[in-house]
Amino acid sequence: MVAIILAILSLQTDPPPDLLRQVAQREAETEAVRSQYLYRQSVHMEEFDQRGRTTGAYKELREVIFSPTGERTEQFAEKPSSNLQRLILTDEDFQDIRNIQPLLLTPDLLPRYQVKFRGEEAVDGVDCWVLSVQPRQILQGMRLFEGEVWVDKKSLGVVRTYGQAVPPIYSKGRENLFPRFSTLRRALDGTHYFPVLTYADDTLPFKAGPLRIKLTIRYSSYRKFGTETTITFDPPIAK
Numbered sequence: 001m002v003a004i005i006l007a008i009l010s011l012q013t014d015p016p017p018d019l020l021r022q023v024a025q026r027e028a029e030t031e032a033v034r035s036q037y038l039y040r041q042s043v044h045m046e047e048f049d050q051r052g053r054t055t056g057a058y059k060e061l062r063e064v065i066f067s068p069t070g071e072r073t074e075q076f077a078e079k080p081s082s083n084l085q086r087l088i089l090t091d092e093d094f095q096d097i098r099n100i101q102p103l104l105l106t107p108d109l110l111p112r113y114q115v116k117f118r119g120e121e122a123v124d125g126v127d128c129w130v131l132s133v134q135p136r137q138i139l140q141g142m143r144l145f146e147g148e149v150w151v152d153k154k155s156l157g158v159v160r161t162y163g164q165a166v167p168p169i170y171s172k173g174r175e176n177l178f179p180r181f182s183t184l185r186r187a188l189d190g191t192h193y194f195p196v197l198t199y200a201d202d203t204l205p206f207k208a209g210p211l212r213i214k215l216t217i218r219y220s221s222y223r224k225f226g227t228e229t230t231i232t233f234d235p236p237i238a239k
Helices: 002-011 019-034 091-099
Strands: 037-048 054-066 072-082 113-123 126-135 144-152 158-166 169-171 174-176 180-186 194-206 209-224
Touching: 019 126, 019 144, 019 158, 113 144, 126 158
Parallel strands: none
Antiparallel strands: 037 054, 037 209, 054 072, 113 126, 126 144, 144 158, 158 180, 169 174, 180 194, 194 209
């Protein structure tokens, strides 16, 4: 048994000393490349009763597009529909759908977070570093991420995030809670990892009683916007 443990430990490798900086730079590159793409974003939110039966749902489909002047905008591809009975979707929910679920840990966001190396793990056959991400301080009006990030050891691209949008909001007559979720990314352009799926299945502990919800966000139909703009990056830093 000791020999097996020693053999496993010998296979583990240490992350580069500036891993976080390299990951943030890679995220900035991904953000710049993704900003040149059109795509569809579908949102499906369901709520359930204590017997596990669906009591209501919310659906929307948005197109992320470019105007003739090159400005990136969103528009509904279909009119949103909802028959939710207990759950009320808030501005914070839609803000999280736009910014937290598909989080990009770019250099400008790093000062908001405390990031620690947690270990290594394979995700869908990709060897990854695992990072723990915690907000340093949450000021009023801030929406931040708390959880874990899986980073491809080779490309330093983020392949998965798991966590929760924070903080929950409690005020007089208002209770706004948020589910834990996973977001998966794929290297759709062969190099940079784009979000393809966010999924949550969580029970929110409201004072009026627990409420189970499911959230599915799909990012699909990625296609590059026709432009002559060229974006260049510095050469990769040797590990």
